[in-house]
Amino acid sequence: xxxxxxxxxxxxxxxxxxxxxxxxxxxxxxxxxxxxxxxxxxxxxxxxxxxxxxxxxxxxxxxxxxxxxxxxxxxxxxxxxxxxxxxxxxxxxxxxxxxxxxxxxxxxxxxxxxxxxxxxxxxxxxxxxxxxxxxxxxxxxxxxxxxxxxxxxxxxxxxxxxxxxxxxxxxxxxxxxxxxxxxxxxxxxxxxxxxxxxxxxxxxxxxxxxxxxxxxxxxxxxxxxxxxxxxxxxxxxxxxxxxxxxxxxxxxxxxxxxxxxxxxxxxxxxxxxxxxxxxxxxxxxxxxxxxxxxxxxxxxxxxxxxxxxxxxxxxxxxxxxxxxxxxxx
Amino acid sequence: xxxxxxxxxxxxxxxxxxxxxxxxxxxxxxxxxxxxxxxxxxxxxxxxxxxxxxxxxxxxxxxxxxxxxxxxxxxxxxxxxxxxxxxxxxxxxxxxxxxxxxxxxxxxxxxxxxxxxxxxxxxxxxxxxxxxxxxxxxxxxxxxxxxxxxxxxxxxxxxxxxxxxxxxxxxxxxxxxxxxxxxxxxxxxxxxxxxxxxxxxxxxxxxxxxxxxxxxxxxxxxxxxxxxxxxxxxxxxxxxxxxxxxxxxxxxxxxxxxxxxxxxxxxxxxxxxxxxxxxxxxxxxxxxxxxxxxxxxxxxxxxxxxxxxxxxxxxxxxxxxxxxxxxxx
Numbered sequence: 180x181x182x183x184x185x186x187x188x189x190x191x192x193x194x195x196x197x198x199x200x201x202x203x204x205x206x207x208x209x210x211x212x213x214x215x216x217x218x219x220x221x222x223x224x225x226x227x228x229x230x231x232x233x234x235x236x237x238x239x240x241x242x243x244x245x246x247x248x249x250x251x252x253x254x255x256x257x258x259x260x261x262x263x264x265x266x267x268x269x270x271x272x273x274x275x276x277x278x279x280x281x282x283x284x285x286x287x288x289x290x291x292x293x294x295x296x297x298x299x300x301x302x303x304x305x306x307x308x309x310x311x312x313x314x315x316x317x318x319x320x321x322x323x324x325x326x327x328x329x330x331x332x333x334x335x336x337x338x339x340x341x342x343x344x345x346x347x348x349x350x351x352x353x354x355x356x357x358x359x360x361x362x363x364x365x366x367x368x369x370x371x372x373x374x375x376x377x378x379x380x381x382x383x384x385x386x387x388x389x390x391x392x393x394x395x396x397x398x399x400x401x402x403x404x405x406x407x408x409x410x411x412x413x414x415x416x417x418x419x420x421x422x423x424x425x426x427x428x429x430x431x432x433x434x435x436x437x438x439x440x441x442x443x444x445x446x447x448x449x450x451x452x453x454x455x456x457x458x459x460x461x462x463x464x465x466x467x468x469x470x471x472x473x474x475x476x477x478x479x480x481x482x483x484x485x486x487x488x489x490x491x492x493x494x495x496x497x498x499x500x501x502x503x504x505x506x507x508x
Numbered sequence: 509x510x511x512x513x514x515x516x517x518x519x520x521x522x523x524x525x526x527x528x529x530x531x532x533x534x535x536x537x538x539x540x541x542x543x544x545x546x547x548x549x550x551x552x553x554x555x556x557x558x559x560x561x562x563x564x565x566x567x568x569x570x571x572x573x574x575x576x577x578x579x580x581x582x583x584x585x586x587x588x589x590x591x592x593x594x595x596x597x598x599x600x601x602x603x604x605x606x607x608x609x610x611x612x613x614x615x616x617x618x619x620x621x622x623x624x625x626x627x628x629x630x631x632x633x634x635x636x637x638x639x640x641x642x643x644x645x646x647x648x649x650x651x652x653x654x655x656x657x658x659x660x661x662x663x664x665x666x667x668x669x670x671x672x673x674x675x676x677x678x679x680x681x682x683x684x685x686x687x688x689x690x691x692x693x694x695x696x697x698x699x700x701x702x703x704x705x706x707x708x709x710x711x712x713x714x715x716x717x718x719x720x721x722x723x724x725x726x727x728x729x730x731x732x733x734x735x736x737x738x739x740x741x742x743x744x745x746x747x748x749x750x751x752x753x754x755x756x757x758x759x760x761x762x763x764x765x766x767x768x769x770x771x772x773x774x775x776x777x778x779x780x781x782x783x784x785x786x787x788x789x790x791x792x793x794x795x796x797x798x799x800x801x802x803x804x805x806x807x808x809x810x811x812x813x814x815x816x817x818x819x820x821x822x823x824x825x826x827x828x829x830x831x832x833x834x835x836x837x
Binding site for chain 2: 270289311321322323324325326327329332335336339340342343346347423424
């Protein structure tokens with residue numbers, strides 16, 4: 180099987196590749212070829228035994244999608260996007276990369292299929308940003324998509340395209356709406372959502388972190404481990420079961436910031452909790468108040484998608500993945 | 509005020525123009541200029557006192573949207589589309605006209621606004637085809653859009669673009685999801701939905717009509733008069749009230765085919781009803797069984813949109829509009 184990963188240098192892409200390298204049968208069939216694409220040349224997993232090609236390219240540039248699809252990959256993970264803040268700051272760039280990039284990929288597959296039968300599986304990374312406030316207490320599987328960002332709009336449009344191209348038989352697609360990933364590895368960044376991870380990751384490594392909102396802010400989380408699990412499951416799921424509604428809100432854990440902190444206390448003790456410094460920021464508080472807090476993801480759960488059900492497990496996943504299994508002394 | 513109507517030669521476009529010509533203040537301000545566009549050159553209303561320009565052009569062709577917008581119309585009705593059957597039969601044409609045409613219009617407005625402040629009102633004709641079965645008994649204002657046609661997909665994507673461009677302040681847009689228009693004037697056509705109108709229009713003119721489904725088929729209707737009323741109301745409504753969720757399912761009347769026939773009997777007697785010939789068609793019955801049957805359109809009703817509440821009134825609207833106020837002897 181030939182697997183194409185677009186957006187292979189991103190956080191989820193890298194973890195997906197680690198998983199594939201560690202468990203060669205994870206995607207159902209043996210993988211003899213990996214093609215890895217990102218705007219910066221991605222790194223192939225060192226332990227992968229097959230052919231790995233790495234390409235630095237922008238999917239939204241002319242001809243890129245055609246060239247990638249000409250090799251007729253059997254499975255395509257489309258994880259490439261610019262993030263919400265950048266898509267809001269640069270309207271044209273957001274539509275070019277997040278909408279046109281996706282559409283040109285889908286079109287390239289359709290046109291390749293006109294030469295000889297071709298129907299790859301396409302697994303698309305979408306986002307809960309397709310939803311916009313006000314929300315019900317729990318966002319159900321049939322709630323409408325009224326995004327309040329250009330990023331969310333671009334994801335919602337891509338979802339509609341994915342369903343239509345799948346319905347027409349051009350490929351077999353599935354859209355995975357990710358919860359906020361927590362604990363995001365790496366350095367603290369300036370994303371408004373960064374603190375949800377920062378207040379756990381930094382104290383776990385003995386560093387101070389800033390909490391800009393109060394403890395009764397509620398949000399929707401899944402670990403990087405769960406995110407990889409969603410994509411692996413989507414790659415191997417019988418999509419006949421899914422039917423024409425191809426985009427699924429993934430399971431996650433609805434938790435208060437206070438519950439994050441209580442879990443940190445249980446896993447890493449008071450010493451860690453004391454490293455959280457409260458610096459209320461009205462701007463961030465306001466942005467966050469417009470975000471989804473809880474979901475009913477019955478469809479995805481019935482289809483076998485799984486996430487953590489306790490915040491302690493989200494923290495432990497980080498300790499296992501990023502800290503070699505134990506909290507630094 | 510300069511008003512641009514794209515799709516001016518279609519049924520709703522022509523009726524909208526008749527209304528504007530008959531009531532020059534219907535859109536809130538006096539209209540000194542009308543620009544009318546369609547793929548075939550539209551006809552300006554004879555009684556319109558201002559400047560009327562008619563243009564044969566395809567909005568999805570390069571440069572057309574830019575040229576139309578360069579005149580900086582204050583109000584833009586975007587009614588142009590190819591219909592569901594054609595968009596399903598010709599995938600590329602459907603996306604070109606129904607998606608790209610709309611997007612290039614929106615982009616032309618955004619780019620025009622970069623030269624000097626410009627924020628027209630945009631009234632967009634959408635459709636209940638944005639929804640796809642299975643449905644709840646009544647489709648509410650927060651039900652998700654999972655279209656089962658490429659046409660519905662193109663309308664749903666256009667709705668998302670309209671909301672995002674409005675949110676960003678590039679124009680002030682509103683999307684109007686029309687019920688099935690009944691009674692459609694003109695000759696019987698081969699659209700699967702044609703019989704809903706045919707079984708009333710033809711007998712009212714002494715002609716036979718074929719009913720291909722049974723009488724307990726339920727569907728969602730509004731008259732051409734109501735459709736024009738929706739667009740007129742959308743043109744003058746304070747859109748601050750509407751907020752960021754810019755696309756509205758319009759009110760309508762949920763009725764059984766049997767209720768259509770009972771209303772025909774009340775309005776035009778047994779003679780008319782006897783002209784309906786039953787010829788069951790399993791294909792049409794199956795297509796129709798996937799269509800929406802009823803809606804809860806509370807939002808639109810609260811915002812002042814109105815439709816008929818009795819089928820007799822839908823028939824009387826046709827007699828008033830199309831038959832000069834009385835049934836031919």
